[in-house]
Amino acid sequence: MDSTLALATFAMVLLGDAIPPGNPVRLSLPDVFVVVVGIVGSASLFLHRDRPRLTTGFTTACALVLALTGVQLNPLLQAPCLVSLFLLALRTDRRTARVGAVAATTSMLAASLVHGSGGVSWGVFTIGLISWTLLPGAVGDAMRSNTEYLAAAEARATLAEHTREEEALRRVSEERVRMARELHDVVAHHVALAATQARTVTYLMRHHPERAPEMMDNLCDSTDEALRELRATVGLLRQRNDTDSPRDPAPGLAQLPDLLSSFERAGLRVEVSTQGDRQPLSPGVDLTAYRVIQEALTNVTKHAGTVVARVRLAYTPNWVTVTVVDDGRAVLPASRPDRVPGYGLIGMRERAHSVGGRLQAGPRPEGGFSVTLGLPTHRTAQHPAHEEVSHP
Structure with a gap:
């Protein structure tokens, strides 16, 4: 991709130098000096991934060299500089992109003061120069902002997914504690009563056997009540469409x-x-x-x-x-x-x-x-x- 970008940029430089000013139909042979500067500027684009600021500075210097040696300023000859401004906005932050675009625009305007605007009125030339130097940075900044927005949206979606998983685990943990607490209260109550009644039955059978059957009936009632409450509590774990799930209300005062x-x-x-x-x-x-x-x-x-x-x-x-x-x-x-x-x-x-x-x-x-x-x-x-x- 970098090689294709550099070759395409160099081709635009050759095309811009081959089209003579005032006669865009007839082509001429490219100037050797323009070819050398175009090669250097296009080759510097290979550094844009690691050193985008250095790349922009180097291509801007090449554009100034062409302008100060009397070569007609046009967007095609400044292709390496324009492409580097786009890449600078894409790779760095908005403030750096603005500084690079303003520096390049100011430099080219200063160079145009030295060699003129090539027969074009100064106002039209200035507007055109500002437009083609600021446009790449604006496009690159828009693409970078869109990429950052998509990355932020993906990060929010990932965070929301993790949050949902953590919330689900927290609710499961709370439900487990609640069910364990409910089972503990039911089992502890009825087992304690049953143990007390069983000891009382043993005592009565030895000393007052005529009263033992009544206490045994109470013991049976306690165990039946324990089974009923256990069934009601465990029944909460059944599926909603299970018709066998209990419908007893929760106990209260x-x-x-x-x-x-x-x-x-x-x-x-x-x-x-x-x-x-x-x-x-x-x-x-x-x-x-x-x-x-x-x-x-x-x-x-x-x-x-x-x-x-x-x-x-x-x-x-x-x-x-x-x-x-x-x-x-x-x-x-x-x-x-x-x-x-x-x-x-x-x-x-x-x-x-x-x-x-x-x-x-x-x-x-x-x-x-x-x-x-x-x-x-x-x-x-x-x-x-x-x-x-x-x-x-």
Whole structure:
């Protein structure tokens, strides 16, 4: 390509020198000096890829040599300079291209002052000279801008594709955490109750066999409920067009009496109190409140060693506070080296943060353990800066 470009440029120089001024029909033999300068200027185009500025300077110098030696100025004789101006605009930035075009135009205008305009009026000659020297730079700049635009569009498309992939991976990760949290709450609750009831059945069979069948029925009910909730949770992974997928609504505070009844069957008595007017909750907040109460009472059943727990719901216009406390042993995972830490507290905090709430959990100074959950009644509600949040 570079060889073809150089040969075509040299051919234009020969053609421009062969056409005598004032008689474009009759051709003459090219001047030897013009041929030599044309060869040098055309050969310098081989440097345009690595040194476009040097190429432009060299071809402009050749054009000035021709002009200062009395050779008639015309676009064909200045072909190496014009081509180098085009390549300069194509290879470099806009400022460099403008400087090169202005320098070449100024030099040729100065040379024309020395040897005249060849019989053409000065105004027409100046307009023509400016036009043919500035046109290559404008064309080259337009082509470079178009190339840069296409490259930027391709880069944006690539970035958008990568962003979509990262967003998809992030959503998959969040969904996995959400499903793991949901399964943990369901399994931990029902397995803890079933284990407590199974131990109670063993005790009753030894000391009060007449009461064992009732507790066994409660154990069966707990396992059936566990299977039902597991089926509902795992059913979320089914295809949308699967007619066998469950249609049960997500649990909320409306199902709180049934939840407390399951704990009472396991031997844990739960006292519930409500403060303030009940406010409507969004589905996410309602589910979060239910699951945190479920997990907190499950931890009481497993670790506290008490038969009484208290749940308090405090409503304000924009905030609901859920408090679960007990008077048993405040056992933290870090204080039990023989026990592998679970994900109960982690899951509760993640649930609270996912709907814009906050959670505090820890031992009480007077004994026992407390879990305090603050949730906005609406997803856009902000945590009140001066509004009192209930604590045990």
